[in-house]
Amino acid sequence: MKRNSKWLMILMSLFLIFATFTACGDAGDNETQGDNVADIPTEVQSIIDKTTEIAANYALQLDGEWADEYAACLASGQGRDYAGYDNLKATLDQFRVESGAYYIYILTDMDPNDDYYEITVDGSEEPDDWMVQYETEGQFLLAQNGQPSAALSAWDNDVDDPVWSAFAPVYNSEGVVVGILGVDYPAPEILALPEWNRDTDEWNGMAHPLTPIPAED
Numbered sequence: 177m178k179r180n181s182k183w184l185m186i187l188m189s190l191f192l193i194f195a196t197f198t199a200c201g202d203a204g205d206n207e208t209q210g211d212n213v214a215d216i217p218t219e220v221q222s223i224i225d226k227t228t229e230i231a232a233n234y235a236l237q238l239d240g241e242w243a244d245e246y247a248a249c250l251a252s253g254q255g256r257d258y259a260g261y262d263n264l265k266a267t268l269d270q271f272r273v274e275s276g277a278y279y280i281y282i283l284t285d286m287d288p289n290d291d292y293y294e295i296t297v298d299g300s301e302e303p304d305d306w307m308v309q310y311e312t313e314g315q316f317l318l319a320q321n322g323q324p325s326a327a328l329s330a331w332d333n334d335v336d337d338p339v340w341s342a343f344a345p346v347y348n349s350e351g352v353v354v355g356i357l358g359v360d361y362p363a364p365e366i367l368a369l370p371e372w373n374r375d376t377d378e379w380n381g382m383a384h385p386l387t388p389i390p391a392e393d
Contacts, residue, residue: 219365220372224326227342227361232324234271234280235344235357242267243348246297246355250284255306261297268299278339279360282346283316296355314384319343319356328382329374330366338366338373 216224238246242264249258272280279300283293292309293316318325326342333339340363345353370376374383 217369217372220369223330223340223361223363223365224328224342227340227359227363228324228326228344230275230277230361231319231326231342231344231357231359234275234359235324235346237271238267238357239347240349243346243354246282246346247348250296250354255296264297265299265303268297270299272299275359275361277359277361278333279358281358282355283310283343283358284355285312285316285320293356312386314386315341315343316356317386318384319345320353321345322353325384328384329372329379330363332373332375333360333362336367338363338375340366 245260246264249255249261249264252258255261268280268282271277279298281298281300281304282296284296285292286294286307291312293312294307294309295304296306298304313327315325315327322345324342324344326340330338330340339360341358341360343356343358346355346357348354366373370378371380372382373379
């Protein structure tokens, strides 16, 4: 997902048909919206499962103490000048290196009244600027609502280099979601399945709707 927000704005305006997929229950369960059937091939489902698991497992390691420090960083208004910022980033850098992900970062919805999430702590070799905006995607909302979720399409990191993204909630010690962890993972399998890459002409248009699924009690 770690793409320029202007590109995302153009993308979201071009495609108006969305289909839904839920990670609740059996990972192979598919849902449909309208006439667009979410018939997910085994290879694609494997990527969805893998990236979702990576995001969920690392997010669990951020819950509590790391998330409390992150919330303090946000509250300080100091951004990268915050005293504990380097330690926050170092944790995400470690996750990126050990997992083999291209990018691992935190997104937070700083203004629920707009259509953007902001990137804050960015565990990348070339991190985005603090508070760069990314237009809201359905998988952000699912993660914000407590459900680790992968995108329903890859995107091109470079030529012949498709990437799949997944997101998971990060909770502070009071059980409040303070951000979502994003993981962008290489998905070379998609070279043979261009219809599952939203940067190709063959893209099938699959995407989560911009309506969050209520969390289960």
